[in-house]
Amino acid sequence: MDGAQRGEPIVVIDDDYAMRLACEQALAKVGYTVSTFADGAHGLEAVGTCKPGLVVVDLKMPGLSGLDVITRLHAIDPTITIIVITGYATISTAVDAMKAGAYDFLPKPFSPDELRLIVRRGFERRQLQLTSQQCEVERELQRRRFVTFVSHQLKTPLVAVHQYLDVLRQLGEAPEAAEKRQAWLSRCLVRTDELRRLIDDWLTLAQLEGGLLGRQRTRVDVDETITSVLRTYEGLGARDGITLTADVPEHCPVHGDPTCVGVLIDNLVANAVKYNRPGGTVTVRVQRAAGEVIIEVADTGIGVPADALPRLFDEFFRVRQPGVPKVEGTGLGLPICRRIAAEMGGVIEVESTEGAGSTFRVRLPDPEASPALATGRSA
Amino acid sequence: MPATDTRPGTKTILVIDDDADFTATVRAVLEREGYTVVEAESGAEGLRQFRARHPDLVILDVMMESPTEGYGVNEAIKYSGDFDAFQQTPVIMVSSIQESPDDRYPRAPEVDMIRPDRYLTKPLDIPTFLEIVRKAVRH
Numbered sequence: 001m002d003g004a005q006r007g008e009p010i011v012v013i014d015d016d017y018a019m020r021l022a023c024e025q026a027l028a029k030v031g032y033t034v035s036t037f038a039d040g041a042h043g044l045e046a047v048g049t050c051k052p053g054l055v056v057v058d059l060k061m062p063g064l065s066g067l068d069v070i071t072r073l074h075a076i077d078p079t080i081t082i083i084v085i086t087g088y089a090t091i092s093t094a095v096d097a098m099k100a101g102a103y104d105f106l107p108k109p110f111s112p113d114e115l116r117l118i119v120r121r122g123f124e125r126r127q128l129q130l131t132s133q134q135c136e137v138e139r140e141l142q143r144r145r146f147v148t149f150v151s152h153q154l155k156t157p158l159v160a161v162h163q164y165l166d167v168l169r170q171l172g173e174a175p176e177a178a179e180k181r182q183a184w185l186s187r188c189l190v191r192t193d194e195l196r197r198l199i200d201d202w203l204t205l206a207q208l209e210g211g212l213l214g215r216q217r218t219r220v221d222v223d224e225t226i227t228s229v230l231r232t233y234e235g236l237g238a239r240d241g242i243t244l245t246a247d248v249p250e251h252c253p254v255h256g257d258p259t260c261v262g263v264l265i266d267n268l269v270a271n272a273v274k275y276n277r278p279g280g281t282v283t284v285r286v287q288r289a290a291g292e293v294i295i296e297v298a299d300t301g302i303g304v305p306a307d308a309l310p311r312l313f314d315e316f317f318r319v320r321q322p323g324v325p326k327v328e329g330t331g332l333g334l335p336i337c338r339r340i341a342a343e344m345g346g347v348i349e350v351e352s353t354e355g356a357g358s359t360f361r362v363r364l365p366d367p368e369a370s371p372a373l374a375t376g377r378s379a
Numbered sequence: 380m381p382a383t384d385t386r387p388g389t390k391t392i393l394v395i396d397d398d399a400d401f402t403a404t405v406r407a408v409l410e411r412e413g414y415t416v417v418e419a420e421s422g423a424e425g426l427r428q429f430r431a432r433h434p435d436l437v438i439l440d441v442m443m444e445s446p447t448e449g450y451g452v453n454e455a456i457k458y459s460g461d462f463d464a465f466q467q468t469p470v471i472m473v474s475s476i477q478e479s480p481d482d483r484y485p486r487a488p489e490v491d492m493i494r495p496d497r498y499l500t501k502p503l504d505i506p507t508f509l510e511i512v513r514k515a516v517r518h
Contacts, residue, residue, distance in 0.1 A: 160401055166505060187400050
C-alpha cells in the first residue's frame with residue numbers, strides 16, 4: 001500500500017518555485033496529497049501539523065540546508081522517509097545525506113516518472129519498516145504477558161494441589177490425614193476448577209484478540225440476553241439475599257456476536273453479584289440515546305477504591321482491600337468485557353464509590369440509529 | 380487463621396503468603412514437627428505479625444499484593460531498623476518462579492539488601508524444606 005492510498009501527505013521543500021510546482025503536479029497526478037515549502041524552516045514547522053509520511057528536500061538551499069533539514073526531521077520523527085534532490089555534481093553530498101538518514105536521492109534533472117517511482121518505493125519501504133517495528137513490539141509484549149501468566153497464574157493453583165496431594169500421601173494412614181483428607185481434597189477440586197476456568201478465559205481473550213471470536217455481526221436482542229443472564233443468577237443471588245432487577249425496554253437490538261454479548265453481560269452481572277453485600281441489589285438498565293445503546297449494570301456492593309479504577313480492566317488486576325476476603329475469579333472477566341465491547345465498536349466505563357457500589361456502563365452503536373449498520377454489512 | 384499462643388519451648392515460624400492453600404499445607408507439615416505456626420496473608424499483615432510475635436523464622440512468598448512484595452518485606456525486616464534485635468531472623472523466600480533475586484535485579488546495588496537467607500521454589504520438596512527449617516531455627 002503506498003502513501004496515496006493511505007492518505008499520508010508528502011512535503012516538498014525546495015527554494016526553486018518551478019521545482020516545487022513540478023513536484024506537486026507530478027505527485028498530485030497519481031493521488032498523493034502534497035504540501036510545498038520554499039525553505040527548511042517553514043517545511044519543518046509544517047511537519048508537526050500535516051504529519052507527512054515522506055519528505056522530498058533539495059540539498060542545496062539558502063538558510064537551513066538540506067542536510068540540516070534531514071537531521072532535524074529525524075529528530076522529529078525517525079520514521080519519515082526522506083528523499084533528497086541533488087544537483088548533478090554533488091554525489092558526495094548525497095552520500096552524506098544518506099548517512100544522515102535520507103532514504104534515497106534523485107539527481108537533477110529528473111522526469112515526473114522518476115520522481116513518482118522513487119516516492120512509491122519510499123512509501124513501500126516505510127510500510128515495511130512500520131509493520132516490522134509494530135510486530136516486534138507486539139511480539140515482545142505478548143511474550144512477556146505470556147511468561148508472567150504461565151509463571152504465576154497457572155502455577156499457583158497447581159502448586160497448591162501438588163502440595164495437598166504430596167502431604168496427604170506422606171501422611172499416609174496417620175490420624176492427621178483422616179481429619180484433613182476431605183477438606184483438602186475439596187480444595188484440590190476448587191483449585192483445579194479455577195485452573196480450568198483460567199485457561200478457558202485466557203483462550204477466550206486470545207481468540208477475541210486474534211479475530212477468531214467476536215467478528216460475527218448478527219442482530220442480538222439485548223433484552224433477551226439480559227433476561228436469560230438474570231435468570232441464571234437468580235438462584236445465586238437469592239442465596240445471598242441479593243435482588244436482581246431489569247429495567248429494559250422490549251426492543252433493544254445491537255449488532256454483534258450473540259455468544260460474546262452473552263459473555264459480556266454474564267461477566268458484568270456475575271461481578272455485580274459477587275462483589276455485593278447481603279440484602280443488596282443488582283440492576284440492569286438499557287437505554288437508547290444519541291445513537292448508542294447503553295447497557296448499565298449497577299450494584300450496591302463494596303465498590304472500588306478510586307486509585308484502583310484506572311487499572312480495573314487490566315488482566316489479573318484484583319483490588320486488594322484490607323479486611324475484605326479475596327473474591328474468587330480469574331481476573332480476566334473485565335478485560336474480556338472490554339475486548340468484546342471494542343469488537344462491537346463500543347466502549348465500557350465504570351463509576352464506583354467505595355463502600356456504596358459500582359455501575360458498569362457499556363456503550364454500543366445503535367444499529368437502528370445508523371442505516372449503514374442495519375444492513376448487516378460485515379465489519 | 381493466626382495460631383494460638385506460642386507453646387513454651389517451641390519455635391515460632393511466621394508464614395507470609397497470600398495463597399491460603401499453600402499456607403495450609405506448610406502449616407500442617409510444620410505443626411507435625413512441633414513448631415508453632417503464625418500466618419499472614421499480605422506483606423503488611425506479615426510485618427505486623429513479625430512485630431507482634433517475634434518469630435524464629437519467616438517463610439515469605441514473593442508475589443503478593445505486588446509482583447515483588449516479598450522483597451520489600453525482606454528488606455523491611457533486615458534493614459529498616461524497625462526491628463532491632465530481630466533483624467537476624469532468618470528469612471526463607473518461596474516462589475513458583477524459578478528466579479533468584481540476583482537474577483531479577485542483577486545490577487541493583489541493593490541486591491544484597493533484598494537477598495533472603497534462602498530462596499526455594501514452589502512446590503516445596505517437603506523433606507528438604509523441613510531440613511532447611513531445622514537448620515535455620517537452630518541458630
